[in-house]
Amino acid sequence: MRSLMCGEVGEEHVGSVLTVCGWVARRREHGEHLAFLDLRDHTGIVQCVVDGAADLRSEWVVRVTGTVRLRPEGTINEQLATGAVELGDCRVEVLNTAEPPPFPLDERAADVDEVVRLRHRYVDLRRVEMQRNLRTRARVLGAIRRSMDAQGFVEVETPLLIASTPEGARDFVVPSRQRPGSFYALPQSPQLFKQLCMVGGVDRYYQVARCLRDEDLRADRQFEFTQLDAEMSFADQEDVLDVITAAVDAAVRSVRTGAPGGGGGSALDGVEAGIGEVPRMSWREAVDRFGSDKPDIRFGMELTELTDLFADTGFNAFRAPSVKGIRHAGASGSTSRSLLDDLTETAKRWGAKGLVWMRVEEGEDGGVRLVSPVAKFMSDAELAGVASRLDAQVGDVLYLVADEWAATTHVLGLLRLELGRPPTSEGGLRFLWVVDFPLFESIDAVTGRPVPAHHPFTMPHPDDLAALDGPSEGLLAVRSQAYDLVLNGWELGSGSVRIHRRELQQQVLDLLGIGPEEAADRFGFLLDAFRFGAPPHAGFAFGIDRLVALLLGEDNIREVIAFPKTQSGTDPLTGAPTSVDPAQLAELGLRTLPPRG
RNA sequence: GGUCCCGUGGUGCAGUUUGGAGUGCACGCCGGCCUGUCAAGCCGGAGGUCGCGGGUUCAAAUCCCGUCGGGACCGCCA
16 A cells, blocks of 8 residues: 655655655645645655645545655755655545644644543544654563563463452452452552462563552553563562663663654663663662652752751750751742742641741851841851751752651652752653662551551561561561662652561561451462462562653653543543443442432 | 642633723634745634633623632552
């Protein structure tokens, strides 16, 4: 039907009679003697010249046969990859007509209401950016699969209809027709199945797995998302980090060396070949310095420790377990009083008791002077200490928070991002392994039991095993062999070494207050499996959507998903979710309640 | 569960602060002209439930209340 793709027509074809197919991107008609037609397919655009009137409209589907020729002098289009040539003496066959597109398909589409794009996603996907994103995603997936294959992993598919377990995120639930009143759950991840694969001697498992979680959506979260899920036997944390680093490296390289028209975004600036050695940081250090367990290390503005300066302060609000500050360099001129008030309100919404701001001005002695509503409550020594620790320069704004360590770091971490975070497409790719996560996140105030930070099968750090037998105050200090991969402040994925011996597993479950009966009820099949020779194993999973989005400089994963849902979980294209026929419900033994409220 | 922002011909916007006739801009669309354009150009035209509902007012796109849709975020996401 066609002899070449539109974007492939070049000077080497001059003189050949070629046939191309595609959509009418634009037409420029000059009366009944001459018309130009820009024909588009996913490879690009080629100009076709018709010696006569061309009765065509935008987005009509046509087949054009013509003779490739060099464009006349002065009419070469440098903007176009095929701009040196054109298809002349064209014969145009209309394969299909089309209504005018509901929004412009050129670069102006970036400004169009996303709902309009999603409602007509099939048109949106014709755009060069969406084609680039889809094809980059496919190339990343291919590179990851090849890397995992080469490292001896075998792809195993696991079920989509599984048993619901109460841990973690809210499950999507599927009613059973054959057993009315019973339900399947869609997997939040293949976690338990991949561990069963380890018991089953698969040795090295991976899967490009769809995962589903019924939680509120965000720019980096959809109900359904795609993960590279992996698990390996007879392996420790180092082995997993090596394997995953290699897979991500392959993904990054595949984008950098991609085909024309499918290249990456400016996020790849500064990445020479691959991702190189990925730095590591302990969870404690990450939270302490950046106020986040997924620090964006593309920029500084680190949290500075000030607690000891205020140990004996007369400023009661600052007599707190943790006082920290950040410095917004040179921002005083662009930071109005009303903005400071807004930031204070925002900080309170984030959970701060308050936010202290200080403008750095020139002092009488030539040094700096901190100007703040609360400066009068602080001693000269305290103010001097703050200025010194934060390296305050005239024109800066300082922000201080005093609270429990977790609250102080949380609020300042969010404020740091709010004030200093570069755009998604700038600052290069800054990967980071965050290691030594705590085993327990907190102690439940009601039950007195520790709450797991990862999941109950996470192996404690070998050096901290003794503390498991100690008092509950010491439990929060127990580290786990869990690790996260972070890229530019996005959590790409996480993993852990798993507990493979029953005694330790039982001890952890006991600590969590999960008795043998409850354990058997919730994941007895896994504990049973561990009775039959479970090898030591460890694994990881990371989000493909997020990785591809960041590689392309997109700040929203919807841009790298062909048919995503809106933030409220609807699909403007199909109308999902919809009601179903009452007969369908009856067959499933279901009846809906009247709407709440 | 919560905070903030947005909603005006097919698309993007201005108009809303300070109420006064659906007023304006660009693109697109329809028709005409046009033999080297490339976001072609020129001329003409059509196209509106100012998201929806209620209230205040002589008068509401504009002010107030509610609601729907969308987005960003907090909580949530072991």
